[in-house]
Amino acid sequence: MARLWAIIPAAGVGRRMGGTLPKQYLDLAGRTVIDQTLHGFIEHPRIVGIVVALGAEDGYWETTAYAAHPKVQRAPGGAERCHSVLNALTVLTAQADAEDWVLVHDAARPCLRRSDLDQLINSLLDDPVGGLLGIPVRDTMKRAGADERIDATVERAHLWHAYTPQMFRLGLLQRALDSALTAGDLVTDDASAIERLGLAPRLIEGHADNIKITRAEDLPLAQFYLQQQGRCV
Numbered sequence: 522m523a524r525l526w527a528i529i530p531a532a533g534v535g536r537r538m539g540g541t542l543p544k545q546y547l548d549l550a551g552r553t554v555i556d557q558t559l560h561g562f563i564e565h566p567r568i569v570g571i572v573v574a575l576g577a578e579d580g581y582w583e584t585t586a587y588a589a590h591p592k593v594q595r596a597p598g599g600a601e602r603c604h605s606v607l608n609a610l611t612v613l614t615a616q617a618d619a620e621d622w623v624l625v626h627d628a629a630r631p632c633l634r635r636s637d638l639d640q641l642i643n644s645l646l647d648d649p650v651g652g653l654l655g656i657p658v659r660d661t662m663k664r665a666g667a668d669e670r671i672d673a674t675v676e677r678a679h680l681w682h683a684y685t686p687q688m689f690r691l692g693l694l695q696r697a698l699d700s701a702l703t704a705g706d707l708v709t710d711d712a713s714a715i716e717r718l719g720l721a722p723r724l725i726e727g728h729a730d731n732i733k734i735t736r737a738e739d740l741p742l743a744q745f746y747l748q749q750q751g752r753c754v
């Protein structure tokens with residue numbers, strides 16, 4: 522039976538957040554952001570192991586709650602998220618099978634609900650491609666021209682926000698990311714690499730509170746969501 526592994530890309534520097542501390546190490550509801558994110562995967566009985574991709578200059582990881590946890594391993598982060606994920610996949614190949622499932626989840630998304638994680642897993646375990654959590658867009662979508670004026674209104678009927686986890690078989694994802702990077706395509710999510718192979722990942726609707734902490738205003742919002750979920754320590 523295929524096992525399930527998690528990869529947590531955590532090698533970013535958080536430029537859009539500002540500040541000196543990488544955003545994955547900011548305090549959030551009594552834990553660090555990365556500990557809030559890891560907690561759900563550490564506690565999940567189906568996840569057999571977790572690989573965290575860390576920046577070369579990361580001087581904070583050892584102070585976190587799960588740095589020495591037996592379920593957790595490290596991988597070297599790369600220049601972009603896609604490089605970090607591919608490095609983590611390389612760590613996994615020594616201990617996992619090509620048909621094992623890998624769930625790639627941003628360290629910067631600490632508000633993932635257990636119910637959404639379970640829905641993703643249960644929906645995709647027999648899927649021939651894999652897929653990801655997301656939500657349909659709710660606003661009218663505009664494409665901006667170079668002058669920051671509206672170039673077009675984009676049909677929103679089938680537009681979704683791509684979230685994480687993104688869940689694919691280890692061998693397929695490794696092959697897809699390797700192909701993308703070899704072609705110089707620095708894909709911003711894992712599904713894009715799969716799409717490049719002509720495959721169509723499945724979108725699983727989750728909750729809008731699975732936000733990615735990107736800018737300063739996202740932190741208090743994440744705090745609110747964790748309070749709503751009863752996850753403040």
Ligand SMILES: Nc1ccn([C@@H]2O[C@H](COP(=O)(O)OP(=O)(O)OP(=O)(O)O)[C@@H](O)[C@H]2O)c(=O)n1
Pocket residue numbers: 529530531532533534535536537538545574598599600601602603605606627628629630733734735
């Ligand atoms: N070279 C990189 C860049 C990003 N990430 C991770 O990928 C996730 C999503 O990336 P993003 O939100 O862009 O984080 P940062 O790159 O830190 O943000 P910024 O672009 O503002 O610097 C984050 O958990 C981040 O730590 C990574 O592992 N390796």
Ligand SMILES: C[C@](O)(CO)[C@H](O)COP(=O)(O)O
Pocket residue numbers: 602627682683684685709710711733
């Ligand atoms: C993977 C992702 O979170 C899906 O929306 C997003 O692509 C990450 O982008 P970032 O620029 O690395 O934050």
